[in-house]
Amino acid sequence: xxxxxxxxxxxxxxxxxxxxxxxxxxxxxxxVLVFTDLDGTLLDHDTYSYAAAxxxxxxxxxxxxxxxxxxxxxxxxxxxxxxxxxxxxxxxxENGGAVCVPQGYWTSPPEVFSDFDVTFFGVPYExxxxxxxxxxxxxxxxxxxxxxxxxxxxxxxTGLSKAQAQLAQARLCSEPVQWKDSSxxxxxxxxxxxxxxxxxxxxxxxxxxxxxxxxxxxxxWLIEQFQQQKDIxxxxxxxxxxxxxxxxxxxxxxxxxVVRGVNLxxxxxxxxxxxxxxxxxxxxxxQEAIDSIINDYF
Numbered sequence: 001x002x003x004x005x006x007x008x009x010x011x012x013x014x015x016x017x018x019x020x021x022x023x024x025x026x027x028x029x030x031x032v033l034v035f036t037d038l039d040g041t042l043l044d045h046d047t048y049s050y051a052a053a054x055x056x057x058x059x060x061x062x063x064x065x066x067x068x069x070x071x072x073x074x075x076x077x078x079x080x081x082x083x084x085x086x087x088x089x090x091x092x093x094e095n096g097g098a099v100c101v102p103q104g105y106w107t108s109p110p111e112v113f114s115d116f117d118v119t120f121f122g123v124p125y126e127x128x129x130x131x132x133x134x135x136x137x138x139x140x141x142x143x144x145x146x147x148x149x150x151x152x153x154x155x156x157x158t159g160l161s162k163a164q165a166q167l168a169q170a171r172l173c174s175e176p177v178q179w180k181d182s183s184x185x186x187x188x189x190x191x192x193x194x195x196x197x198x199x200x201x202x203x204x205x206x207x208x209x210x211x212x213x214x215x216x217x218x219x220x221w222l223i224e225q226f227q228q229q230k231d232i233x234x235x236x237x238x239x240x241x242x243x244x245x246x247x248x249x250x251x252x253x254x255x256x257x258v259v260r261g262v263n264l265x266x267x268x269x270x271x272x273x274x275x276x277x278x279x280x281x282x283x284x285x286x287q288e289a290i291d292s293i294i295n296d297y298f
Contacts, residue, residue, distance in 0.1 A: 031232045034060060035092075035219050035249055036286070037241040038071040038081070041259045044282045046159070050085065053283035056290035057085060063298075068092065068222065070215050070239075070249055072208055075100055075118070076170040090225075092218035095201055095245060097122030097173035097210055099218045106229060119221070122173030122211040123198065131196055132175060132209065141189050142181035145209075146171065158205065176206035201245045208245075215241075216248030223252070238293060240286055242267070250275075255293060259285040 036042050042050050060067055066089040069078055078091045090101040100116040129147050146154065146169050154165040179186055190200055201208045226235050239253035242261035250256035255274050258267045260281040269275050276292060278285035
């Protein structure tokens with residue numbers, strides 16, 4: 001590709017122009033987006049560090065490609081993480097339960113926004129906890145949720161600091177639990193949840209109880225928001241994840257990336273010919289995938 005054929009990426013408030021001269025690449029795209037899971041993907045499973053992916057994050061920032069975090073984490077956790085990563089773009093919380101967009105994002109240059117417009121898709125947390133406590137009292141289910149334990153106990157379970165554990169407990173629309181009952185009781189519990197339009201979703205360490213939402217819902221909604229901006233005619237999307245609860249997100253993007261992890265065998269995407277499987281895990285795999293995509297597509 002010649003110098004004049006290189007890509008030029010801009011944020012939504014500008015007029016990007018992305019063109020290629022070869023038929024096997026992306027033509028006339030207006031906005032590239034990167035959606036990513038955190039734990040076990042961009043963040044190391046044990047240390048929660050993203051250091052091994054720092055070069056890729058810098059490269060995407062240099063190209064003005066938004067990196068949109070999509071996680072089971074809370075709004076409070078995500079706000080702190082995105083500040084440390086210097087990411088000022090929208091983000092998706094609690095497995096698609098809500099999308100947070102910085103106020104003024106569509107019309108103003110990027111800066112450290114402190115206020116957000118939150119679009120909810122999930123069940124409000126207070127209503128969810130009330131129902132869980134009621135079901136446990138009525139049927140004797142054995143489980144331990146975040147609302148049942150102190151930040152000190154959660155810290156000992158997860159390895160988070162007490163302050164980080166408190167941020168993880170500041171939930172808006174989902175509840176992580178450790179199931180301590182039988183598999184038969186779990187099936188009954190899940191059937192009961194369905195009657196209340198709730199579901200369970202297995203994450204890396206916890207089973208998440210939430211409304212009928214998933215990570216793909218937030219991705220689809222945000223892509224639509226970008227497409228509605230006057231200077232954007234088309235969106236090209238990349239998604240990175242490592243566990244089954246990332247499959248809905250990966251099914252919504254143009255290039256899905258399965259980052260190597262303990263659930264690799266369960267990470268099968270149907271009708272997707274562009275799937276990338278990394279050989280490295282965690283942030284090293286994240287770096288590996290972005291390097292490959294930049295080399296092959298950009």
